[in-house]
Every structure is written in structure tokens, then in C-alpha cells.
Amino acid sequence: MDNRTNLDDYLAGLGISDADESELPPPAPDALTGTPTLEAAAEDPRSTLEAFLRGLLGRIDPDLQVNVTQADDALEAEITGENAAKLAGRDGRTLGAIEVLAYTVLAKQEGRGNLRVRVDIGGYRKRQAEALSKLAERLAVQVAKSGEPHELQPMPASERRVIHIALKEHPDVMSESIGEGNARRLIIKPRHG
Known part of the structure; x- marks a missing residue:
């Protein structure tokens, strides 16, 4: 079993370390116009996040912006x-992993663990939010008609939040999160009174 617990150790295990910086692909043309390096961006969380993501994307596909x-x-x-x-x-798993890494780098570099990070790739999150909003509306009609609550499968907080927002002002139903940890799920039930 791998006992590495430090982000630097994980990155080194992937072949990414401070010593590798000389092997990075050249920065994207817009980065040459003043986009700071990760070290130079240390005073600004936005610049730190941008520098990290540009470095990561440069290794994956230099044509991504x-x-x-x-x-x-x-x-x-x-x-x-x-x-x-x-x-x-x-299912957005790579996107989720990139988001966790970006948050971790920002928290480590900036000491800003309180700042949330949201990453979208190719409009994936936007399309997902639209699909969840449509699902919420369909289920709201079903629950309002039947009078019976509907429990959804466990889902991440960001997805539950989209449904909560979609149903916040609904006159006939309400939503509630139940459960703990990875088993936390959402229930849609009739609004009483």
C-alpha cells in the first residue's frame, strides 16, 4: 500500500516535481504576455490558480485554454x-480530480483553504446543471401529483445544490438533503401548508 500523504509526493509519483520545470512545454502564447508563474503568482489566488491550471493543461494538451x-x-x-x-x-470524474488538485494547490500555495474553486471543462458543468434542473422539474411534477416523496441516489454537494436551487421557489414541493458523507442524498417531498 502506498503511504504517501503529501501532494508533492503524489505529484512526484506522477513524474511531476519542481525539478521537472525545465522539461515543461513552452508556455502558451498568451502566457508570454504576462501570465505569472506559480511562484510569482503567490500573492494573488486567481493568478495562482491560473498558473497551476496552465501548467497542468500544458502537459495534457497545449491547445487548451x-x-x-x-x-x-x-x-x-x-x-x-x-x-x-x-x-x-x-461522469466528470477527471474534472472532479482537477478541481480537487486545483483547490489543494491553492490552499497550499496561498494558505486559502476557505476559498472555493469551481472548474468547468468544455461546458460540462453547465450542461450537467441544466440536466439536473430539468430532472428536478420532472420530479417536482411527479411528487406534486402523487403526494409521495421521491428519494434520489447519493450525489455530490454541487449536484444537490443545483436541485435545491431549482426547487427553492416551487409552490408544491421542497427538497432536503439527508444522510452522511458519500451516502448524502436528496429527497423531494410535498410542501405542506
Whole structure:
């Protein structure tokens, strides 16, 4: 069993380390116009996140682009390019892993564990949110008609949040999260009174 617990150890295990920086592909043309390196970006979380993602994407597919914006409660990164949709992975698993790595790097580099990070690749999250909103509406009609609650399969907090928001103002039903950890799921039930 692998006992590595440090992000640097994981990256080294993947063949990525500080010593590898000289082997990185050349920066994308827009990076030459002033996009800071990870070390130079240390004072600004947005620049740190952008520098990390550019470095990661340079190893995966140099034709991918990243745009990082500051939202009210999080940093949001949009990865685009011809092959971006493939990078999301099956059921968004690769996207989720990139998001966890980006958050970890930001927390380590910036000491900002309180700042949320949201990454979208090729519009995957947007399409997923639209599909979940449609599902929420269909289930709301079903629950309102039958008067019986409907329990969904366990899902990540970000997906539960989309459904909660979609049903927040619904006159006939309400949503509630139940369970713990990976088993946390959402239940849609009739709104009483």
C-alpha cells in the first residue's frame, strides 16, 4: 500500500516535481504576455490558480485554454478548446480530480483553504446543471401529483445544490438533503401548508 500523504509526493509519483520545470512545454502564447508563474503568482489566488491550471493543461494538451474569474464566493475556471470536452472524463470524474488538485494547490500555495474553486471543462458543468434542473422539474411534477416523496441516489454537494436551487421557489414541493458523507442524498417531498 502506498503511504504517501503529501501532494508533492503524489505529484512526484506522477513524474511531476519542481525539478521537472525545465522539461515543461513552452508556455502558451498568451502566457508570454504576462501570465505569472506559480511562484510569482503567490500573492494573488486567481493568478495562482491560473498558473497551476496552465501548467497542468500544458502537459495534457497545449491547445487548451483557461480563463479564471473571481465570483462572490469562489474562483471559477473555464477550460476551453477543441478537445476540452474529452478532458471532463467519464461522469466528470477527471474534472472532479482537477478541481480537487486545483483547490489543494491553492490552499497550499496561498494558505486559502476557505476559498472555493469551481472548474468547468468544455461546458460540462453547465450542461450537467441544466440536466439536473430539468430532472428536478420532472420530479417536482411527479411528487406534486402523487403526494409521495421521491428519494434520489447519493450525489455530490454541487449536484444537490443545483436541485435545491431549482426547487427553492416551487409552490408544491421542497427538497432536503439527508444522510452522511458519500451516502448524502436528496429527497423531494410535498410542501405542506
